[in-house]
Each structure stands twice: as C-alpha cells, then as structure tokens.
Amino acid sequence: MNKDFPYYYSIGDSKLVHYGFPTYKQFRGNTKMEQKEWKKTEDLIFKFEKEGDSVEGKLISKEKGHNYDNEVYKLEKEGKINVVFSTTVMESQMQSVNIGDQVKIVFVGTKESKQKGYNDIKLFDIFTK
Numbered sequence: 001m002n003k004d005f006p007y008y009y010s011i012g013d014s015k016l017v018h019y020g021f022p023t024y025k026q027f028r029g030n031t032k033m034e035q036k037e038w039k040k041t042e043d044l045i046f047k048f049e050k051e052g053d054s055v056e057g058k059l060i061s062k063e064k065g066h067n068y069d070n071e072v073y074k075l076e077k078e079g080k081i082n083v084v085f086s087t088t089v090m091e092s093q094m095q096s097v098n099i100g101d102q103v104k105i106v107f108v109g110t111k112e113s114k115q116k117g118y119n120d121i122k123l124f125d126i127f128t129k
Helices: 014-018 031-037 088-094
Strands: 054-064 071-077 080-085 102-111 121-128
Touching: 054 080, 071 088, 071 102, 088 121
Parallel strands: none
Antiparallel strands: 054 071, 054 102, 071 080, 102 121
C-alpha cells in the first residue's frame, strides 16, 4: 500500500473522486502525470568569497536558521531565488529591511576578530530601494 494516500481509498470509492481526489489509477502511481504536475525548485546558496561580491533582489523571506540560530534571507530576482546565510554584522544591518524591499548586499571585506581563536569578521554594505 502506498503511504502517500489515505488508507481508506479503494477502487470503488467514487465519493473521493467526486470531492476532487484523483482516481484510483492516478493514485496508484501514474508517474507521467506526477512529473507533469510537480516541478522541483532549486534555491541557489550565495557565498561571499572575495571583496566586491554582491547579491541583489526582492527580499521574500527572513527565517531563523536551524544550525547556528542565524537569519536566512531569500532574495528573488528574475525568477531565481538566492539564499543568503547571515552573519551577526549582516543581521544588525538587515533589521530595518522589510519583506518586499529591493535589497543589495555587498561584501566589503574582513576585519580581524578581537577574540583569539575566532574567525575574521565579515563586513557588508546593505542597500535598499
């Protein structure tokens, strides 16, 4: 039995089809139908590697990250979505940016951390329209 479908679905259950559910044959794995209806979306993770690297687009979401409790920003431009993992410096600058604003994030460079054993601090300029 396929786990994706209700356990009570059977061949003769026309009530479910009446209420908008697919037919039993469609349920049982008509893979051609599934491939036509579903498209996989791919988010592009943007990494700031050298000074001057920038990403821009319409801010469509701000979410809390799962691993390090940092913010994750999604910027949309021309149908593509770029995912940006923030730093503490970037988060403080992005607080005034609202969902729907046009944003440009530019990597300016790094500054040595005052605490021994920590990574350098990445610095950013944030521009909005």
